Amino acid sequence: MNLRRAAKSLRHLWRTSPPWPVYATLVATRMRAPGIRRRFRSRRAAFEAMARDHDFSTDWFMSRLCDWLAVFDRHPMPASPEILEIGSWEGMSALFMLSNWPGARLTCVDTWQGGPAHPESGKAASEIRFNANTARYSGRVTKFRGTSAAFFAASSVSERFDLVYIDGSHRYADVLGDAFAGFDALKPGGIMIFDDYLMSPYDGKADGPAPAINRLLADRRGRYELVAVNWQLVLRKLPGGDPR
Ligand SMILES: C[S@@+](CC[C@H](N)C(=O)[O-])C[C@H]1O[C@@H](n2cnc3c(N)ncnc32)[C@H](O)[C@@H]1O
Numbered sequence: 001m002n003l004r005r006a007a008k009s010l011r012h013l014w015r016t017s018p019p020w021p022v023y024a025t026l027v028a029t030r031m032r033a034p035g036i037r038r039r040f041r042s043r044r045a046a047f048e049a050m051a052r053d054h055d056f057s058t059d060w061f062m063s064r065l066c067d068w069l070a071v072f073d074r075h076p077m078p079a080s081p082e083i084l085e086i087g088s089w090e091g092m093s094a095l096f097m098l099s100n101w102p103g104a105r106l107t108c109v110d111t112w113q114g115g116p117a118h119p120e121s122g123k124a125a126s127e128i129r130f131n132a133n134t135a136r137y138s139g140r141v142t143k144f145r146g147t148s149a150a151f152f153a154a155s156s157v158s159e160r161f162d163l164v165y166i167d168g169s170h171r172y173a174d175v176l177g178d179a180f181a182g183f184d185a186l187k188p189g190g191i192m193i194f195d196d197y198l199m200s201p202y203d204g205k206a207d208g209p210a211p212a213i214n215r216l217l218a219d220r221r222g223r224y225e226l227v228a229v230n231w232q233l234v235l236r237k238l239p240g241g242d243p244r
Helices: 003-015 021-039 041-052 062-074 092-100 125-140 148-154 172-185 209-219
Strands: 082-086 105-110 141-145 161-166 186-194 224-229 233-237
Touching: 003 021, 021 041, 021 062, 021 224, 041 062, 041 092, 062 092, 062 186, 062 224, 082 092, 082 172, 092 105, 092 125, 092 161, 105 125, 125 141, 141 148, 148 172, 161 172, 172 186, 172 209
Parallel strands: 082 105, 082 161, 105 141, 161 186
Antiparallel strands: 186 233, 224 233
C-alpha cells in the first residue's frame, strides 16, 4: 500500500464526512489491492485484448476491472442479471458486463452529450462508438438517451436490478439523485457501484460525488453493507431491507 496516497485519500475523505465504516473499508480495500491485481492479471489482459478489437477513444474502466472481478467473485451475479448503467460513454464498461455475463440484460442511460467532467464529448461520436462497440450484444441492451433524472422520472424501476453502476454526471445534485433512485432500483442482495468516489470536488468543497454518496450511506444506514471503498465505492443492499 502506498502510504502517501492512502493519507491523501483519507484527508480528502475526512472533509466529506463519510460514515466511520468507510475508513476501515478503504484501508482494507487498499491492503487487498495488490493481491487482487495479481490474481486477476490474466483476465484483465484478456479483456484488454478484447477492447483492442473495438473502437475506444478513452478508457475510464480498465483500471477498475480487477476490483470488479474481485467483487463479483465474492458476490456472484445471478445467471441472467438485470443491470442498470448510468453513464455509458463509448461502452467499455458495457462491453465488459455484456461479455462477462452472457445472460445479462443491460439498460444504458446516457445523454451521449458529455457533461462538465468531459465537455469535449458533446458530439454524436461517443454514441456512434457505443453502438458499434455493443452491436454484437444489441439484443440484450436497452438504451435510454437522456439524463439519469429523466430516466428515473420516466421509469418505474423499484427493486428491479441486480447491479446498478453509477458513472454519469459527477455533480453533487446529480449524484445525489442517482444514488437514492439507484438504491431504490436495486434488488435486495444487489450490488451498487459508484465511480470516482475519491474525486476532488469541482468547487474544492462539496460539489462532487463523495458528499452525495455519503448522504445516501448515512440515510440508508442498516440497509446495506460496504463491500469495497477506493476510487469506486461498492455496496450491497441487504436482503430484507424494505423500501421506505
Ligand atoms: C465517465 S463516462 C462513462 C464511462 C463508462 N461507464 C465506461 O466506463 O466506459 C460518463 C458518461 O456520463 C454521461 N453523463 C453525464 N451527465 C449525465 C447525466 N446527467 N445523465 C446521464 N448521463 C450523463 C456522459 O455523457 C458520459 O458519457
